[in-house]
């Protein structure tokens with residue numbers, strides 16, 4: 132099985148006993164107040180390891196083992212549940228889900244015709260008991276058969292009304308959790324109280340639900356996912372609740388004024404086939420990053436009570452429901468360093484350097500820290516264990532320090548005294564610190580880059596000229612260059628008529644550069660010359676680039692899940708500048724590329740006939756070295772690379788086993804030797820010109 136999740140390898144009985152102890156301690160802390168030393172991934176990996184060991188050594192299973200038990204067997208309570216509050220079994224892939232469905236249908240001896248598909252809410256399970264419509268008691272899940280009375284929390288849970296619409300006696304089951312807003316408020320309260328924060332919304336909810344004598348009150352949110360009558364209740368309503376499909380019970384719950392997921396983007400639905408179930412799973416997973424509350428999977432339930440009753444339950448979980456787990460979106464890692472960078476607008480932003488950690492499909496090494504006030508609010512220190520959050524295309528962020536994991540070796544984070552880019556003073560009057568030079572701080576560098584030879588190539592615009600224009604406040608960014616008047620330029624010192632006209636002509640000419648160079652001029656972080664060419668060729672127009680989301684950017688060769696959201700965010704930030712360029716009439720199209728109007732609409736092909744044309748270098752990685760000659764003699768390296776990419780190839784500067792072709796001119800040195808050693812095909816500039824002759 133390729134989709135089996137990883138587990139901790141346990142080699143002997145001693146290691147097994149230690150693993151059981153660690154899991155039990157972690158679970159106890161997790162359910163009590165959320166202060167487990169392990170993140171969920173680490174815990175689950177450990178428990179899977181324990182289960183694997185027990186399978187191989189059934190005689191050695193320890194009484195304290197967490198396997199097969201609700202809440203790992205560590206939680207106790209003194210309020211018995213009328214019907215056990217169980218956990219859920221897990222699957223991790225479409226294949227495992229299909230296997231589970233098949234086994235359930237085998238057990239039933241028939242196909243399941245209705246599935247309820249709901250988000251798996253990531254909070255604390257809770258039972259809310261209503262008598263004649265009034266909320267009288269709140270009980271935690273505990274060990275599944277008995278829980279703890281947490282009625283003191285009544286009145287602090289949004290979505291769990293004190294009174295239902297009708298005077299009914301019923302038990303609502305659902306999840307008590309914190310929305311991101313409630314979490315921020317809770318952290319602020321705790322910070323004000325004892326200078327610490329909660330690690331994440333789940334543990335904050337767990338701690339808050341059980342906290343009895345805190346001097347401050349934190350608000351929680353309830354989402355219901357079940358309703359049951361008392362076992363001996365023979366009323367008509369009780370009968371109905373026992374017979375209605377799960378989905379209709381949930382409609383009834385919502386009608387009684389309690390909150391369900393209905394109305395959210397991840398509302399429960401009824402699906403009639405496994406394909407539909409899978410589609411909804413994907414839909415919920417896609418919506419996850421934008422949700423204002425945490426989910427850690429999708430719960431799939433047989434909707435009809437007949438199916439549920441016949442399938443029954445094990446001691447730990449029902450057999451008619453399953454949790455489809457989504458990858459963890461947060462992990463615990465170490466905060467190693469904080470870097471400070473001055474952005475294009477002069478804002479000085481901290482960035483966390485982390486011990487690399489794999490999260491939601493990519494390795495995270497850097498994370499956003501917002502600003503100084505935010506660091507102070509979270510009470511972060513260097514060397515802290517921190518919870519890092521990342522889901523989908525979201526830029527990773529540091530959620531909070533894990534205060535209970537502090538060793539005493541943590542050090543305060545130093546804040547910069549001067550602008551890290553130019554050394555000038557910092558304006559600290561706002562939450563977002565800024566260089567006193569504002570946009571001007573980075574202007575000289577970014578304008579100098581934009582007008583450089585490989586970008587807009589504006590001759591006669593050396594750095595001292597740019598500085599002059601900045602000082603005279605004639606420009607603030609390179610977009611302003613295109614709006615300069617002859618009088619303005621002439622008014623500068625040492626600017627004669629001829630040089631003025633030359634400069635204005637050069638600026639005018641810069642408007643016709645290919646999109647790849649215009650894009651490159653923007654200086655988007657992480658996109659140099661060759662990446663800009665790839666982006667321009669992929670999308671064809673600036674309009675398409677601006678319309679692309681992070682997922683679309685990942686279609687571009689070399690852009691992964693860490694870079695894509697950064698590019699999108701930077702482009703939004705550069706919006707005004709791009710608008711200015713468009714207004715000035717700067718070319719926004721990549722020559723030789725037209726957009727094909729298929730769905731998704733981002734694939735490109737050469738213009739001309741309507742049919743795609745096989746490009747001469749399609750699929751090839753080409754390196755150029757030495758002096759060009761023949762028809763290519765006048766081409767700069769950048770122009771050579773542009774030519775390669777126009778011809779469908781990928782330009783690279785290093786020879787490796789992946790190189791398809793080396794174009795080697797006179798005085799080719801080590802690259803030629805390396806290509807020979809690797810058996811890479813070598814062409815002279817003249818031979819290469821032949822290959823791409825149609826594009827010259």
Ligand SMILES: NC(=O)c1ccc[n+]([C@@H]2O[C@H](COP(=O)([O-])OP(=O)(O)OC[C@H]3O[C@@H](n4cnc5c(N)ncnc54)[C@H](O)[C@@H]3O)[C@@H](O)[C@H]2O)c1
Nearest residue numbers: 157158161167169170171174218219249251252256356430
């Ligand atoms: N970090 C740690 O140290 C640690 C320790 C123990 C457990 N855990 C984590 O807790 C999880 C196991 O906990 P669990 O046994 O409570 O199981 P679970 O939370 O994975 O699944 C069962 C629970 O899901 C909840 N749920 C959410 N949405 C639901 C819906 N729509 N319908 C029905 N139920 C829904 C219910 O409360 C139910 O009890 C594991 O994923 C593990 O990572 C972590």
Ligand SMILES: [Zn+2]
Nearest residue numbers: 550553566572
């Ligand atoms: Zn500065």
